Amino acid sequence: MTDVADVADVTLSARRAVDGRGQAAPYPLLVADADGVIRSVNSSAGALFPLARTGASMDGAVSGWLRRAHEETTAGGVAVRAAGVVGERSFEAHPVPEGDAVAWWLVEDTDVRLAREALRVEQERTALLGQVSSALLTSLNPQRCMQVTAELAAAHLADAALVVAPGGTGRGLPVTACERGGESTSAVSDADPEQVVGLAEALQGFPPVPSRWIDPEAMPDWLVPDGFGPVGSVVLTPLPGHGVPAGALVLLRLQGQEGFTEEEEGFARLFAARAGAAMSAARMYAHQAGLTELLLRELLPPTLRRIGGVEFAGRYRPAGDTEQVGGDFYDVHPLVAEGTRTDRAQAAEQANASLVVLGDVCGKGMEAAVLTGKVRTTLQALLSLADDHLRVLTMLNDALLNSHHTRFVTLVLASVTRVPEGVRLRLTSAGHLPPLILRRDGSVEESDTAGTLIGVLPEISATTAEVLLEPGETCLLYTDGVTEAHGGPMGREMFGEERLSRALATCAGMPAEAIVEHVHMLVSRWVGTRDQDDTALLAITAPRGRHPGAVDGRPTA
Structure with a gap:
């Protein structure tokens, strides 16, 4: 990874670059006049912009963001730095005015950008986990915990989320569903969890199955919100509890959306761990409160x-x-x-x-x-x-x-x-x-x-x-x-x-x-x-x- 601070040294060598001695520089160098005609391209810049040739116009030869920065610099007489993406790589462009021309040194910051993006994502996910814990721990009502879990998961992880709780004998499966931007709904389904790959196991607390094992087209109607549309990808993960499984979390994305990555599946498991602990605590409290109320009536x-x-x-x-x-x-x-x-x-x-x-x-x-x-x-x-x-x-x-x-x-x-x-x-x-x-x-x-x-x-x-x-x-x-x-x-x-x-x-x-x-x-x-x-x-x-x-x-x- 190239340190952006090295640009100072690059700038000092700008004059020699304009004179044609920057051809061997490790940084892409492109020189163009006020009309946008390319005067010089070193080998690194040529590899980056295959259409950039001496005498060619910058239009169509270089990225639009670099062309716009050149126009602003030559029109205003003030060097305007720019940044943009070329293919999958990102660069910072540093202008060095020289007479009626401008030499553009491009310094790659792809690794820096990716690190910053990873840090931003990690910060957002950490904040989300904190929000999940805060929102769930303020309630000891099991049904409310299911609603909050479904709403937060739909808002941040998927197009729709469903929380399936273990059902008692002959009582069906409690299901709370929520689409992104909507309100959660709750129902009790008599469906068989064996209809969905990994759901029965998740309700028993077994590890989740990989998303690629689940056929989106095979999702039963009771696990797809009404009017949701065709399902494109599915993540199914258990909600671990305190010794007893708290249920399962199902995440859905529509067809046409990018499928869940392994990293997203991993984060869904972290999300589920927080939510499952809160749901389990709420159920334990409700159970103890019921027993206490029963005993108090007798006392x-x-x-x-x-x-x-x-x-x-x-x-x-x-x-x-x-x-x-x-x-x-x-x-x-x-x-x-x-x-x-x-x-x-x-x-x-x-x-x-x-x-x-x-x-x-x-x-x-x-x-x-x-x-x-x-x-x-x-x-x-x-x-x-x-x-x-x-x-x-x-x-x-x-x-x-x-x-x-x-x-x-x-x-x-x-x-x-x-x-x-x-x-x-x-x-x-x-x-x-x-x-x-x-x-x-x-x-x-x-x-x-x-x-x-x-x-x-x-x-x-x-x-x-x-x-x-x-x-x-x-x-x-x-x-x-x-x-x-x-x-x-x-x-x-x-x-x-x-x-x-x-x-x-x-x-x-x-x-x-x-x-x-x-x-x-x-x-x-x-x-x-x-x-x-x-x-x-x-x-x-x-x-x-x-x-x-x-x-x-x-x-x-």
Whole structure:
């Protein structure tokens, strides 16, 4: 490759060239007068321009770009450099005025031009790969990733691009197609990938087949966009994923267009690697998100309803704005009546019975939520023993001691039974805060129950308190996330049991739903924007009707 800087030395020898002594110069030299008549041509220039002869006109003998530069130089009196292509070679032409003639030295820069062009292409491709990564990583939606991949590939790599995703059993192949300058479209095809050479293998993650192996005329209709025209060349490459193939990329060019080169096929594989990784990540995220949503539905507290006219209402708030579940929980389990026809009163009483559970697993976040799910499932399995609170708690304690968890649980069991006088409660605390009883006159009582933590000691103890709720009275179960919520003017004061009792006293005669909403609102205001622990509230309100057959708080006829 000749360095362009050598032109300085060439220019110094221009006078000798004009005198005819440049015939042996390694650079092409051509001298022409103001009329464009060639006065001298050295052997190098003659080899480059076979029609250039002494006395001949530059028109038709040399390239047009050199002729135009000569005209500008002779007309303006100012030397005008020029550059152009002769055949597949490129040159820079340097003029040296000499009287009424101009000597043109041609310095070849083909290698420089090709290097610059290769650098430009490489820069464009690097920028495209960066664009692909940026565009795809901003979305964790699998369908959106397929659309972006098809659109970018059609805009930069081919006349049309298709992204084919692996199909599930009996579900067909998801296909996203895009033509250059158009918008992507998506469909599900029932076609057999074996119809296309290399497609089935690409969907399984095998290396791509060379483009020359694929017959463009054999492309099936489902892999050619509507109205696209005859296919001239095809590139098919897998979209590699994280251990599992993400799909296949199909690039199409129309007939009459230059076919894909090996270099372009290689770059298509680099493009596919970026796109496949992003698509695979999006699918993995969508799969995990689906599993998480399924699990969360099971871990979230249930929607409460009335049972036998008894009102149940709850509120739950996990710690932190990013959590959906935590260690606090509550459940209300209706109990199946076990009475006989000869004991109608007992059967009617049991038909309106339920077991309420409210608890707090040590810690917060997903790890606490997992243990919460185990506790709730175990308690549900022990519903047949609901009348014997101590036995239920003992069996739950044994189950936790035999697990790999190192966390403990506090909870309250409340057997709720509708009776003619109102609602009878049997309350048993296992290391939990005792429930509060709100009477009709606004007084608040603390239930007389206590017990040991669950999941710590091999043996537990607990005392059960019996409480009668008259119509309109409420029992409130709550976790320490309520009383230990820090807030207030300085942000360091706990909400406390006394403040909770005062708040509850103002709710006399209110429905269960209104009571938990009022307390929950007060605690939220107290905390403000500060972090807080999980909180759970559950209110049990006796119906205002006095007949044991009351429905929704209203006596039946």
